[in-house]
Amino acid sequence: MKLPRFEYASPTTVQEAVALLAASNGTAKPLAGGQSLVPILAFRLAAPSLLVDLRRIAGLDTIAIDDAGVHLGARVRWCDIEADARLATAHPLLAAAVTHVAHYAIRKRGTVGGSLAHADPAAELPGIAIACDAELTLVGPSGRRSVPAEAFFLGPLTTALAPDELITQIRLPPWPSARRWGFQEFARRRGDFALAGVAAFYDLDSAGHAANSHIGVIGVDDRPRRLTAAEAVLNGRTVDANAITATAEMAARIVDPPDDIHGTARYRRALLATLVERALTGAPAKA
Numbered sequence: 001m002k003l004p005r006f007e008y009a010s011p012t013t014v015q016e017a018v019a020l021l022a023a024s025n026g027t028a029k030p031l032a033g034g035q036s037l038v039p040i041l042a043f044r045l046a047a048p049s050l051l052v053d054l055r056r057i058a059g060l061d062t063i064a065i066d067d068a069g070v071h072l073g074a075r076v077r078w079c080d081i082e083a084d085a086r087l088a089t090a091h092p093l094l095a096a097a098v099t100h101v102a103h104y105a106i107r108k109r110g111t112v113g114g115s116l117a118h119a120d121p122a123a124e125l126p127g128i129a130i131a132c133d134a135e136l137t138l139v140g141p142s143g144r145r146s147v148p149a150e151a152f153f154l155g156p157l158t159t160a161l162a163p164d165e166l167i168t169q170i171r172l173p174p175w176p177s178a179r180r181w182g183f184q185e186f187a188r189r190r191g192d193f194a195l196a197g198v199a200a201f202y203d204l205d206s207a208g209h210a211a212n213s214h215i216g217v218i219g220v221d222d223r224p225r226r227l228t229a230a231e232a233v234l235n236g237r238t239v240d241a242n243a244i245t246a247t248a249e250m251a252a253r254i255v256d257p258p259d260d261i262h263g264t265a266r267y268r269r270a271l272l273a274t275l276v277e278r279a280l281t282g283a284p285a286k287a
Contacts, residue, residue, distance in 0.1 A: 004047040012056045022141045026163035033111040036118040065090045070172040074113025096183045097124045103191040113167040119159045122193040122219040130224040131199040131216025140165035153223040182279030194219040196272045200279040210234045220257040248276040
């Protein structure tokens with residue numbers, strides 16, 4: 001289908017882009033990679049009056065790593081993350097998850113900010129953001145604000161981002177080198193949206209028991225979720241087969257997956273339990 005009519009602007013600063021969004025009274029859309037937005041326009045599910053292209057704004061396409069963690073600019077592409085060898089140690093969970101994102105052509109254009117703003121419940125980066133206690137930086141007419149990932153995702157394709165705000169960065173907290181982690185997802189075909197996915201990690205306390213465990217899931221609820229009740233089952237225990245099975249069973253009980261053409265809710269719960277088991281079983285080997 002043909003795209004609807006719209007005006008086009010290509011600002012060179014964040015402030016200019018925000019001013020354009022604010023002047024449109026909610027009828028403008030920012031354009032980063034366009035891998036989600038352009039299909040939506042083609043199907044006439046949105047008809048903005050103005051597209052604000054972010055490609056000429058300097059500084060939004062950088063990856064920085066420091067004592068505060070990993071900082072990803074909003075225009076960082078998936079292929080940029082794949083190509084950055086530092087992330088294999090600075091944040092291996094992120095590096096692993098990105099390899100599951102769509103297909104090569106999408107990873108060449110799709111961006112961090114676009115995925116977060118689109119907020120698909122089955123997308124990998126929102127799941128990583130939730131699992132890792134990420135913090136998003138938003139800029140609007142009133143200035144800059146930081147929003148925890150847990151408060152950013154409100155529902156399917158719905159976020160705390162105001163129509164006149166831009167995502168400029170996401171920060172993932174520092175990653176201890178001894179951390180145990182795992183990422184698992186299942187899709188009908190490689191590159192399709194996941195029917196279920198799990199991003200999990202835990203540390204070990206002085207007694208060798210799991211501590212600070214985090215389990216984020218995608219594809220099994222109306223938004224990415226962190227399963228604190230399942231984490232509580234794992235924390236304080238030796239990570240053996242019994243602990244892993246109990247954690248997986250709890251995870252399956254507390255999610256609320258949809259029934260759709262791809263699978264029933266019962267199927268997705270069972271699938272999630274299997275993925276949690278696989279992620280935790282393989283975690284020690286990845287420390």
